[in-house]
Amino acid sequence: MKKLTTKLLLLATSVSILNAHEGPWTAGRPDGHAPITVMGDHMHAMGEWMLSYRFMTMDMEGLLDGSSGTSAASAVTNYGFKDMMMLPKEMTMDMHMLGAMYAISDKWTLMGMLNYLDNDMTMQNDMSMESNGLGDLKLSGLYDLASWDNGRRVHLNVGISAPTGAIDERKADGTTILPYGMQLGSGTWDFLPALTFLGQTDNYSWGAQVGGALRMGDNDRDYSLGNRFDAALWGGRKLSDSFSLSAKFDYFSQGEVDGEDKYVTAKPMMTKNMSSGYRADHQGRDLSTFGLGLNYYCRNGIFKGHRLALEWETPMSEEVNGVQLETDSIWSLGWQYAW
Numbered sequence: 001m002k003k004l005t006t007k008l009l010l011l012a013t014s015v016s017i018l019n020a021h022e023g024p025w026t027a028g029r030p031d032g033h034a035p036i037t038v039m040g041d042h043m044h045a046m047g048e049w050m051l052s053y054r055f056m057t058m059d060m061e062g063l064l065d066g067s068s069g070t071s072a073a074s075a076v077t078n079y080g081f082k083d084m085m086m087l088p089k090e091m092t093m094d095m096h097m098l099g100a101m102y103a104i105s106d107k108w109t110l111m112g113m114l115n116y117l118d119n120d121m122t123m124q125n126d127m128s129m130e131s132n133g134l135g136d137l138k139l140s141g142l143y144d145l146a147s148w149d150n151g152r153r154v155h156l157n158v159g160i161s162a163p164t165g166a167i168d169e170r171k172a173d174g175t176t177i178l179p180y181g182m183q184l185g186s187g188t189w190d191f192l193p194a195l196t197f198l199g200q201t202d203n204y205s206w207g208a209q210v211g212g213a214l215r216m217g218d219n220d221r222d223y224s225l226g227n228r229f230d231a232a233l234w235g236g237r238k239l240s241d242s243f244s245l246s247a248k249f250d251y252f253s254q255g256e257v258d259g260e261d262k263y264v265t266a267k268p269m270m271t272k273n274m275s276s277g278y279r280a281d282h283q284g285r286d287l288s289t290f291g292l293g294l295n296y297y298c299r300n301g302i303f304k305g306h307r308l309a310l311e312w313e314t315p316m317s318e319e320v321n322g323v324q325l326e327t328d329s330i331w332s333l334g335w336q337y338a339w
Helices: 002-018 072-079 262-266
Strands: 049-065 068-070 088-103 108-123 128-134 137-147 152-162 189-200 204-216 228-238 243-254 285-297 306-320 323-338
Touching: 049 072, 049 306, 068 072, 072 323, 088 323, 137 189, 152 204, 243 306, 285 323
Parallel strands: none
Antiparallel strands: 049 068, 049 088, 049 323, 088 108, 108 128, 108 137, 137 152, 152 189, 189 204, 204 228, 228 243, 243 285, 285 306, 306 323
């Protein structure tokens, strides 16, 4: 993880030097924002507002054991599950994200984001389970560390995640708790630090961000999700005053669940011995993805200041803890408006 972070920072610094140009970094161009899946990528001048909406859908299908594909029968043999028909087969996660940003000064921009999730998982026996509702509320402050007149800048992201998402979602029978991955929040207060680098030339932009989520204690169900590390590196090409293309490399690593849900502790034969979704040591993964995006920025008329963005992501490598579903593809669509 540390080696990857160092490489990303060195590459970002190298690109910055090569692409230096006259004039400060600006958001007022189609490549002035990062790809739509990067959060807290830019700041605003004092008094400016921005509203945003993002929709992301992620499909997962097939089983991984570590980094290798496996079958439900093999998972039963290797890990002793009692019923391979209760292992996951596929899952779709849809997420709606509402965000707002406001600059209280040229040095500080405040940001808030609330999610609504809709999860649908199908088991090997074709039975399905669902969960939907509000996720965790995220509040952050972005602080301008340095800005230069050659198209570069760097800022610090400091945030918290409040446990507003439910962690006691249950199956349709109302009794059995849903697996960890089907819950809507972490149940803990989480610290969200990040560092973001930006740069531009006349026709190109680039950026790098490293950050993560640190769980602060256990939730009221006696566990905490694994800490998470994120790193992203992206570049954009301005095609016109309104359109740009982007490419992004993204990496995240999340550890196993620490502790165990108290329902699982009370009824292990009904839960963790039946399915990997209830096993704390079968949560968390390392995932590297590559993404391509198309961005539109309206410069004139009634929709001046509005942005639309589309991004597609596909896994480059993936390694899971234990047996879990494999990520297939991720699509994201977003709207932003600043004034």
